[in-house]
Amino acid sequence: MNAIEIRGLTKSFRGMYALDGLTMSVPEGSIYGFIGENGSGKSTTEKCICGHLVPDKGSISLFGRPYTDAGVRAKVGALIENTGCFPSSSVYSNLMMQAINLGLRDRNGEIQRVLKIVRMEDNARLTFKKCSLGMKQRIGIAMALLGDPALLILDEPINGLDTDGMRLMREILVDITKNYGCTVLISSHILGELEKIATHYGVIRQGRMIKEIAASEMDSRARVYVSLKTQNLQAAYELLRQDGCNVKFEEDELRVYDVADMGTLSAVLLQNGIAPRELKKHRIGLEEYYVSLMSGKEAV
Numbered sequence: 431m432n433a434i435e436i437r438g439l440t441k442s443f444r445g446m447y448a449l450d451g452l453t454m455s456v457p458e459g460s461i462y463g464f465i466g467e468n469g470s471g472k473s474t475t476e477k478c479i480c481g482h483l484v485p486d487k488g489s490i491s492l493f494g495r496p497y498t499d500a501g502v503r504a505k506v507g508a509l510i511e512n513t514g515c516f517p518s519s520s521v522y523s524n525l526m527m528q529a530i531n532l533g534l535r536d537r538n539g540e541i542q543r544v545l546k547i548v549r550m551e552d553n554a555r556l557t558f559k560k561c562s563l564g565m566k567q568r569i570g571i572a573m574a575l576l577g578d579p580a581l582l583i584l585d586e587p588i589n590g591l592d593t594d595g596m597r598l599m600r601e602i603l604v605d606i607t608k609n610y611g612c613t614v615l616i617s618s619h620i621l622g623e624l625e626k627i628a629t630h631y632g633v634i635r636q637g638r639m640i641k642e643i644a645a646s647e648m649d650s651r652a653r654v655y656v657s658l659k660t661q662n663l664q665a666a667y668e669l670l671r672q673d674g675c676n677v678k679f680e681e682d683e684l685r686v687y688d689v690a691d692m693g694t695l696s697a698v699l700l701q702n703g704i705a706p707r708e709l710k711k712h713r714i715g716l717e718e719y720y721v722s723l724m725s726g727k728e729a730v
């Protein structure tokens with residue numbers, strides 16, 4: 431079953447379409463990386479799912495039930511825009527207020543549980559405003575995790591974090607999905623980070639989903655290429671073409687795709703009097719895949 435299933439979602443603001451018939455399928459248990467340029471409709475989608483915005487048209491189901499169903503709403507935790515914390519209250523008090531709002535029974539137990547998940551168990555007494563950005567983001571996640579949601583929606587949670595903050599966030603999100611069985615929808619434009627944890631991707635453009643793909647499928651499709659720099663690119667290009675290679679010009683280098691053996695490639699070049707200045711193997715990652723999607727072509 432999918433944790434989120436969206437069909438034909440449309441939302442306009444003053445006659446301008448922010449979402450224009452969006453479809454989306456987020457498998458249960460996934461970390462779904464939601465990618466798109468600024469203004470493409472990521473936050474609007476997330477707000478619609480959370481019930482902060484009412485769509486004009488379309489359907490949203492969560493775990494197979496309409497998203498308006500109270501039972502299923504209780505399964506959704508979200509961090510969108512800001513944490514909603516009171517700056518002068520402690521981390522613990524903020525969590526307590528939220529636990530009361532949610533009507534939780536074992537409030538202290540639940541607070542300790544979420545503090546542990548976000549690695550903040552030693553900082554519960556800190557005043558919220560004294561926390562670092564990374565801590566604040568983690569507190570926001572802790573707030574969203576109160577009540578043990580089955581789906582967590584995070585809007586750009588790693589923006590502005592330093593390397594350590596990003597690493598912690600990665601560990602936490604993987605922990606949440608692996609050990610707590612939670613599905614995570616995370617929007618981000620930091621593709622290099624997303625790539626380390628996402629199991630699925632959805633690419634949105636101008637309010638429409640232009641591609642959904644599992645990370646495993648992307649990996650199996652992700653081709654390897656060899657970049658070649660040499661004095662005479664044109665001669666190398668012609669030689670490799672004649673040799674049956676799939677080769678393309680790319681700025682100051684050639685890219686040779688589907689190379690089985692680097693040794694053979696360099697031997698062919700040398701035998702024909704072409705000395706490579708650089709010969710390096712690369713994997714086509716999320717960044718390049720995304721760029722190629724945006725330019726209207728599938729990955730090379």
Ligand SMILES: Nc1ncnc2c1ncn2[C@@H]1O[C@H](COP(=O)(O)OP(=O)(O)O)[C@@H](O)[C@H]1O
Nearest residue numbers: 443447448466467468469470471472473474475
């Ligand atoms: N409350 C609003 N009022 C008017 N326009 C809005 C509002 N929220 C979003 N938009 C517009 O909708 C489009 C999508 O915005 P958004 O969902 O925030 O994109 P993203 O999160 O991908 O950057 C943008 O053109 C934005 O200006």
Ligand SMILES: [Mg+2]
Nearest residue numbers: 472473474585
């Ligand atoms: Mg946004």
